[in-house]
Amino acid sequence: MSTLAEAPRDQFQTDANRTATDDVRRLAVRRALSNYQTARNRTGATFTDWKSARSAAATIKHEAVNHLDKYLEEFERKFTARGGKVFWASNSEQARNYILELAAARGVRSIVKSKAMTGEEIHLNPALLAAGYGVVESDLGEYIQQLKGEAPYHFVFPCMHLRRDEISDLFEKELGTAKTDNPEELTMIARRVLRRAYIDADMGISGGNFIVADTGMVSITENEGNARLTVGIPKIHVALIGIEKVVPCLGDLALLLPMLATAGTGQHLTGYNSMYGGPRQPGETDGPEEFHVVLLDNHRTRLLADPEQRDALHCIRCGACLNVCPIFKNIGGHTYGTTYQGPIGSVITPHFRGLQDWKHLSGASSLCGACTETCPVGIDIHHHLLRNRRNAVQEKPAPSESLVWKMFAFLMRRPALYKFASRFAPLGSMLHPLIERTALDPVRAWTDTRDFPSAPLRSFRSQFKAHQAQKAAAISQKGGAK
Amino acid sequence: MNSQNGDREAILGRVREALRVPAPLKHPAERSAGGEPTTAHFREWLPPVGPSLDEKFALFAKLSETLRSELIVCADLAQAAAEISSLSSAESWKTIALHRGGLLDKLAPLLPSGLAQLCVDGGYDKNALEACDAGITECELLVAQTGSVCVTSDNSGGRVLSVLPPHHIVIARQTQLVTDLTEAYESLAAKYRANYPSMISFITGPSRTGDIERILVLGAHGPKRLTILLLP
Numbered sequence: 001m002s003t004l005a006e007a008p009r010d011q012f013q014t015d016a017n018r019t020a021t022d023d024v025r026r027l028a029v030r031r032a033l034s035n036y037q038t039a040r041n042r043t044g045a046t047f048t049d050w051k052s053a054r055s056a057a058a059t060i061k062h063e064a065v066n067h068l069d070k071y072l073e074e075f076e077r078k079f080t081a082r083g084g085k086v087f088w089a090s091n092s093e094q095a096r097n098y099i100l101e102l103a104a105a106r107g108v109r110s111i112v113k114s115k116a117m118t119g120e121e122i123h124l125n126p127a128l129l130a131a132g133y134g135v136v137e138s139d140l141g142e143y144i145q146q147l148k149g150e151a152p153y154h155f156v157f158p159c160m161h162l163r164r165d166e167i168s169d170l171f172e173k174e175l176g177t178a179k180t181d182n183p184e185e186l187t188m189i190a191r192r193v194l195r196r197a198y199i200d201a202d203m204g205i206s207g208g209n210f211i212v213a214d215t216g217m218v219s220i221t222e223n224e225g226n227a228r229l230t231v232g233i234p235k236i237h238v239a240l241i242g243i244e245k246v247v248p249c250l251g252d253l254a255l256l257l258p259m260l261a262t263a264g265t266g267q268h269l270t271g272y273n274s275m276y277g278g279p280r281q282p283g284e285t286d287g288p289e290e291f292h293v294v295l296l297d298n299h300r301t302r303l304l305a306d307p308e309q310r311d312a313l314h315c316i317r318c319g320a321c322l323n324v325c326p327i328f329k330n331i332g333g334h335t336y337g338t339t340y341q342g343p344i345g346s347v348i349t350p351h352f353r354g355l356q357d358w359k360h361l362s363g364a365s366s367l368c369g370a371c372t373e374t375c376p377v378g379i380d381i382h383h384h385l386l387r388n389r390r391n392a393v394q395e396k397p398a399p400s401e402s403l404v405w406k407m408f409a410f411l412m413r414r415p416a417l418y419k420f421a422s423r424f425a426p427l428g429s430m431l432h433p434l435i436e437r438t439a440l441d442p443v444r445a446w447t448d449t450r451d452f453p454s455a456p457l458r459s460f461r462s463q464f465k466a467h468q469a470q471k472a473a474a475i476s477q478k479g480g481a482k
Numbered sequence: 483m484n485s486q487n488g489d490r491e492a493i494l495g496r497v498r499e500a501l502r503v504p505a506p507l508k509h510p511a512e513r514s515a516g517g518e519p520t521t522a523h524f525r526e527w528l529p530p531v532g533p534s535l536d537e538k539f540a541l542f543a544k545l546s547e548t549l550r551s552e553l554i555v556c557a558d559l560a561q562a563a564a565e566i567s568s569l570s571s572a573e574s575w576k577t578i579a580l581h582r583g584g585l586l587d588k589l590a591p592l593l594p595s596g597l598a599q600l601c602v603d604g605g606y607d608k609n610a611l612e613a614c615d616a617g618i619t620e621c622e623l624l625v626a627q628t629g630s631v632c633v634t635s636d637n638s639g640g641r642v643l644s645v646l647p648p649h650h651i652v653i654a655r656q657t658q659l660v661t662d663l664t665e666a667y668e669s670l671a672a673k674y675r676a677n678y679p680s681m682i683s684f685i686t687g688p689s690r691t692g693d694i695e696r697i698l699v700l701g702a703h704g705p706k707r708l709t710i711l712l713l714p
Contacts, residue, residue: 028695031695031696032695032696035692035695035696035697036696046529047527047528047529048526048527048528048529048530049526049527050527052511052523052526052527053524053527053528054509055509055510055511056511056523056524056527058507058508058509058511059507059509059510059511062505062507065505066501066504066505067501068497068501069494069497069498069501072494072497073494082680086487087487087488088487088488088489088490088492088493088494089488089489090488090489090492090493094488094489098488138703139693140691140693140694140702140703141691141693144693157692157693157696158693159693159694160693160695160696162694163695164694164695167694183694183695183697183699184699186694187691187693187694187699187701187702188701190702191701191702191703194703195612195703199608199609199612215678217678217682223689223690223691223692223702224689224690224691224702224703224704225645225689225702225703225704225705226702226703226704228641228642228645228683228704229642229645229646229703229704231641231681232640232641232642232645232646232681233608233642233646243493243497250667250671251664251667251668251671253663253667254524254662254663254664254666254667255524255527255528257663257684258528258529258627258628258663265692267686268529268545268627268628268629268686269628269629269630269663269684269686270686271685271686271687271688271689271690271704272645272683272684272685272686272689272704273630273683273684273686274681274682274683274684275681275682275683276680276681277678277679277680277681278680279680280635280641280680281635281679281680284635284636284640284679284680285581285602285603285604285605285606285635285639285640285641285643286602286605286606286635286640286641286642287635287640287641287680287681295493297489297493297496301493301496301497301499301500304496304497304500304501305496305499305500305503307503307504307505307506308505310505311505311508378508378509380508
């Protein structure tokens with residue numbers, strides 16, 4: 001990965017150039033995704049009517065997102081009534097400070113985390129480590145990425161780009177374990193190491209897949225059981241969740257959980273789907289004494305304020321749009337330089353982090369629409385990419401580009417002038433090689449990676465004219481032969 | 483930050499401001515017209531189950547196999563105890579963990595006398611629970627459509643018993659088998675009203691991961707084996 005100091009656009013271009021030609025990495029990604037695709041097709045086919053299910057899921061999320069204030073307040077009321085604590089954070093700093101202050105006040109020493117992309121979003125781990133807390137990621141993929149010192153490659157499959165021998169080498173280096181090429185043995189190494197982390201931690205931190213308004217619950221979806229342990233064992237729990245995750249009723253999960261599983265991993269249902277309504281209740285055996293939910297805005301309200309793209313907040317983070325995206329397959333997850341990669345990341349990141357700095361992501365699309373097609377909540381992803389491009393130009397017009405288009409339009413509306421000007425194209429073609437790929441080349445962005453087509457000596461119009469004349473001559477000849 | 487709640491008022495203010503302009507509903511749910519809640523229709527679109535108990539059981543059994551859960555149909559509690567006893571000798575268990583409950587209170591005395599029992603009710607030492615070879619729990623429901631076992635903190639020995647020991651054994655009755663998640667949620671709502679347990683968890687197969695090359699490995703953090711003993 002490139003340095004942080006680099007502008008996002010330059011980092012993207014550099015990394016895209018490098019990863020697009022990294023055959024080893026691309027092979028690993030392709031293999032992982034083909035296993036995914038097989039499973040998803042098989043499970044998707046068992047639905048009686050996937051399309052209607054998708055419309056219903058979209059309707060539920062539309063209702064929730066368009067009455068966000070009402071449902072968030074309802075959740076807060078219900079969750080607090082059961083002894084939970086809700087904290088509202090406008091931005092990353094407020095969320096980090098709340099967690100840091102809580103940890104300090106309770107004398108926490110070690111923290112175990114289950115997968116939370118919001119944690120990545122607010123850079124929680126570096127802040128906790130800097131304050132002297134031990135922090136261990138417990139999801140296997142996240143743990144591997146933490147050992148490697150890398151951000152997750154994909155927000156559902158964090159280490160999908162790594163081969164088993166690379167993971168074995170990493171474990172050997174960091175944990176001193178023997179080499180193995182068996183995924184099960186590698187998993188068991190992590191299991192052994194992480195068991196202690198749950199038992200010893202004073203605080204557990206998780207994300208959340210859904211916030212349920214009518215029962216005041218946080219729903220967490222996972223396969224490994226690490227979240228169950230993270231929310232079950234330590235004395236204090238903090239769930240860090242984006243405000244858009246709310247759904248009106250517990251019963252809505254009867255649809256959303258199977259759809260999340262099918263679209264995300266091709267399972268009927270993910271291994272553990274757990275709904276938590278506060279800390280340990282009177283008479284219960286175990287569970288944390290304190291349960292805090294940090295509701296994170298961090299510019300989600302900026303996206304909410306755009307009715308055209310508001311449905312991007314319907315996203316349930318299944319990752320399906322990444323898995324089918326030709327761009328993701330070619331450039332990989334890290335190239336995006338964002339917490340949320342792939343098509344949905346390219347839609348929302350400009351809203352979260354600034355359109356001008358991140359508009360290039362919306363350009364990195366073939367607009368094939370595979371993302372929109374696969375999305376289980378029907379977000380209009382590829383059209384939102386076009387809308388981002390349009391908004392970027394409207395917000396900050398590019399004078400040189402609009403001048404070129406104006407000249408083009410001027411020329412196209414005047415056939416005589418167009419005909420006259422096109423005579424010079426072959427001359428341009430002859431002279432172009434002299435400046436090709438130099439600073440003077442006006443089409444360098446193109447010629448850097450492609451050949452520029454040369455103009456033919458005869459224009460289409462003159463060729464067409466000649467062709468018509470030939471045809472007329474042939475017909476009249478035939479007629480003459482009769 | 484202006485209060486204990488953080489930026490509550492500011493965030494809600496921004497939300498309300500943003501929502502002043504409505505957003506179109508692009509995918510209206512086809513059958514949500516007529517004022518009925520959408521929930522009622524989920525069943526029409528999700529994988530079909532079949533109305534009879536036999537069909538529900540057949541699907542649950544088939545999914546259990548795919549999920550690598552072990553489903554054992556038992557004639558009575560004595561057979562269930564015998565199954566546990568044979569698992570115990572096959573895996574050389576020393577200690578099992580369990581909780582108090584209608585079924586387990588009757589089962590516990592039938593278990594092998596050489597097998598130590600740790601009862602989690604009223605609190606337990608987490609290191610001792612971690613050292614147990616298996617955890618035995620009751621459950622709320624079994625879900626045919628997904629092959630899931632629904633446990634709660636109220637009736638399955640709290641939050642941790644069903645996930646910390648390496649082998650989870652569930653003891654259930656056939657009457658606990660429901661069609662799908664919709665029926666499961668309805669049934670939980672009817673039982674608990676507004677006073678839900680602090681954890682509801684749908685367990686679908688033993689703990690698993692595909693994080694290494696998307697290859698399935700069981701027992702990532704939770705149980706490597708899930709055995710369901712089904713009584714009439």
